[in-house]
Amino acid sequence: MQSHLNVDQLVMARDRHRLNRLRKDKKTETAEIEKFFEKSNHKVKQRLARLPKIKLNQDLPVTQYADRLIEAIHQHQVIIVAGETGSGKTTQLPQIAMLAGRGLTGMIGHTQPRRLAARSVSQRIAEEVGEKLGESIGFKVRFNEQGSQDSIVRLMTDGILLAELTNDRFLSKYDTIIIDEAHERSLNIDFIMGYLKQLLPKRPDLKVIVTSATLDVNRFSQYFNDAPIFEVEGRSFPVEVRYRPISELSIVGSDDDEFDDFEENLPRAVVQAVEECFADAEGKGHPEHADILIFASTEQEIRELQETLQKYGPRHTEVLPLYARLALAEQQKIFNPGGKGRRIIIATNVAETALTVPNIRYVIDSGFARISRYNYRSRVQRLPIEAISQAAANQRKGRCGRIAAGVCIRLYSEEDFMSRPEFTEPEIKRTNLASVILQMQSLGLGSLEDFDFIEPPDFRLVNDGRKLLIELGALNDRKNELTKVGQMMARMPIDPRLARMIIGGAHFGVLKEALIIVSALAIQDPRERPADKQMQADQKHALFKEADSDFLFYLKLWNTLQTSPDTQSENKRRQFARQHFLSWLRLREWKQTHQQL
Template sequence: MQVSESQKLNQFERQIEQCRTGDIPELSQCLRGLRQRLKQKRPIDRGLIKLQQSIQESLDWVLTRHQLCPEIDFPEELPICQKLADLAELIVKHPVVIVAGETGSGKTTQLPKLCLKLGRGRQGLIGHTQPRRIAARAVASRIAEELKTELGQAVGYKIRFDDQTQESSYLQLMTDGILLSEMAFDPELRAFDTLIIDEAHERSLNIDFILGYIKKLLPKRPDLKVIITSATIDLQRFSKHFNNAPILEVSGRTFPVETRYRPLVIEQLSMGEGMDEPKTISHSIEPYDAMLQAIEELCSEGSGDILVFLAGEREIREASETIRKHLQGQVEVLPLYSRLSRSEQDKVFKSHNKRRIVLATNVAETSLTVPNIRYVIDFGFARISRYSQRTKVQRLPIEPISKASAEQRKGRCGRLSDGICIRLYSQDDYESRPDFTDPEIYRTNLAAVILQMLNLKMGEIEDFPFIELPEQKQINDGYRLLQNLQAIDQQKRITALGRQLARLPIDPRLGRMLLAAEQYLCVKEMLIIASALSVQDIRERPLEKRSQADQWHLRFNQQPSDFSSLVQLWDYVHQLKADLSSSQFKKQLKSEFLSYVRLRDWQDTYRQLTRILKEAGLRTTANPGDYASIHKAIITGLPEQLGHKTSEGDYEGTRQSRFVLQKTSAVNKKAIHQNRDV
């Protein structure tokens, strides 16, 4: 029986659904075109042959992936593996599934394997996001190991400056920032047939935006499967956001953890001679002395490694020096934070003989599991990004963590046996803390998000399906900044300059400086400055050697400008690198209180921005930019952060804000004080 052309087209339509997700739009468009021609009684025989060939090529690609998929098994001891049948049923039946798992449940490593087992990852990638680069790489390594495949083959990862995926990869671990950047080039995320959004309870701005974007995308991508994982926090909010998506809770594989409170301030009642009532006397303990006491207390409890949570890199460095000084050779001390080199991060996961003390920021709170931890010491602080409505500046203050974060830290021990968590604050302090950390959307400037939404033609931010809509004054601040930067017009429409800004992976203010630099003939200098302001300062100032460090750094203040000092610093370290061997270079940087790890970040960002500007056609000049030109370009990006020197010696900024210069500022010279503007 001969098949009609109309029947063939219907058959092709069914086949297209099984094709590579990235091919489906083009194939579907071709199919619609042929149907239109058929309706107009025009010949389609040649088009049918071409479409059939294209469909077959795509189906062959999918078939090859089915044949080459690695074998999958599941470790029975993980709690999530007892729920695999239930999970599989939910994933097959629903577009979105919420998986709530406690620490140690195995959700991060086993969910992508379950998706593979269900046949996902054949028509496109299984995309699996992590909040941090260090976690993305570590999780990818672990899953690759379990699938008995080399990292970068069946399982890869993609983080800023490092893409370890291939055409043949089934699973791609990535930061949520990378997934955001994918949206600009692949608005329907056709590279993926499955998305796993891990650690959604962290509620970063990226995660909130991704969840809203996916909600809008799903009607266009009924084939897409989405799994959202979270600690057991605020689950109903996620479910309601996705039309009452089903929730499956998985218990953690944990042993009992004892909590001990060892506050830094101890109050005691004292009854002196001639006193009618006892008097309360407070005794303060230095933080690192309290840490040493906690370490000694835990060492007396038995074997096992210790994980210490500190606020930031500087605190980790100071704590490390303290421990090494007092426990010489008795323990192995390792740092753990996101900007560490890959080799330094990997040390945490390697076997060892001595008791190990790992000093970590909050990167070790979730996703990343440090092995062999039996004890936790928690200082109870973290650096939390906050935007000041008054000064219009994004700050990174050290703040007490929430109860939820404290419980996450506590949960890092008790994985192997009974654990102990020592909190270096009081129980009353713990009880007074908020239940959760504010979602980042409430404490950040929204200009970058608004700009990306306008660039992606996603409409007004007020109409976007955020899990929680930001406050109107935050939205207004974001629009106002973009108008000041000329990224949008008075009708809130994105401009040509705004589209250029949207391509730059940095704060819009820094991007505006770069675009202005072409006009003022100082692109090279502005690349150095903008990339420096995008990363942490490479100049270190250890507490006990601060004056010594400042003396080393003052030599870069050859002009009355902290921005010019960055250019001087850049030129110096690159000349130093050219003159010395790699080991000599690192040693010299350390002796001059300059961070090699942060320098590498600075260089990577510089190279990335240079490549993007080159692709955008921005011209550079052989001659160096002059002082005035550089600062004109800077002011273009920071119109709201100008200051005027007052008769009292401080500075008055916009909106009646007042500030003083840091003592080490290049502007803080007597000769410069005659110039009243900064």
């Protein structure tokens, strides 16, 4: 299926808009206008020549709607595509957009909530169009980019798109924006949608496609002035749900006293559930096709379950971790399964909707995830482990039943499931808003109260964010404008408090040290304390401790990593990290963050 596109017939509203401005300017010569139009036309022809040959995957349900979607893209500025997991939205929509003539007057920007998804989805689309990654299909995440301005489709995190607003208010390098996984309602997604709603009247050529995996799509449609909704059925087989509760109590999260008992009993319950899955597979006559996806809350929990399953789990089974910061080579093992052996994937909620792990027949759901929470009274942003919503639990269930009938084992009771909230609370209602207020002021978008969010934030969180920025010297209390300090802070891709530390470090002549410490605080702690080796880990970490300050730990560790003969090659650094109970991936991210700042 390949669209027959005629450059002369393309509606280049954006270029016509510019041409009209040039024509109104009486100083502009006719020759200059013609030259502009020729240049624009030439650019579109170049991009048309680079358009990959598209052959949609007819096995995916969304492709059955391709003609209707192409027509809707032509007729509407915004469309909403709602589809269950496995309908093919993420990989097929950019290709359907190309068939609709998009990607010729600018790139198709396709946002993902997580880096891991942006990388793996771009790789998948590139394979489907028969090209190497970085040609027509590229991706851009923090610290890593493949592709160029000449790419037709760019996968990226929503954070990258937000960062681009600083230098490109009109998003002029894009002719289409696809907001994927909008149901996750992250702060970035809500802000991007609010910004796009303001931008659309100024960019009549810009098209927006919003995708969501849950039933809460009417809210998105109403927000974008009754944009048309396309509901796509998932490619799913029946999934049997089995409840195997670890505790008879309904545990809300890690703050509950009963949670410790749950954590202690989790490894044993997971081993039993895995054995039940394999027994079920053998009973159905397909023991070799019994890949299992286990949902865990944290990276540490993943490692502990991995060790337990390798010790006590079924033999001849590969146990693989999956989380957002996983190295690219490790990700490939999961998305490109080789051989015929059985696999167990243990993942955080990154595998809930953003990624599709192939060949999953069984899901084991612990029922918990890390959820960011901000307390405006104590001004502390925490990451407690909380019980997931019903919508999230159903997303997890939907990860099996895609290639054959599946089984989902929930390690909590049915009563517990029914008592949970229907949807996960949007991030804007549970996070520190200082960074959003700072960015809005920097972009000249006015006050946060007047900004048209899909759901307005709690006024107490707004007041707290503004008060914090005034205390940091970023905001002028009387005029409600950014100060010079605030303008500098707005350029840094980190929490405003950390940005202020860097400016303060420069003022006091300790910029070098402040950069090292702030870079460390901007990532997850690189120290690891495995449950069975806590004492050894503490002894190794003590080598870098300083009596005067916990911050000096990072300086001493950084200097050791830079100067020690044991850390001069990548293999040596990996070995050093392993010996000293440090996360190699986080050490690398620390260095990259330092370079960026």
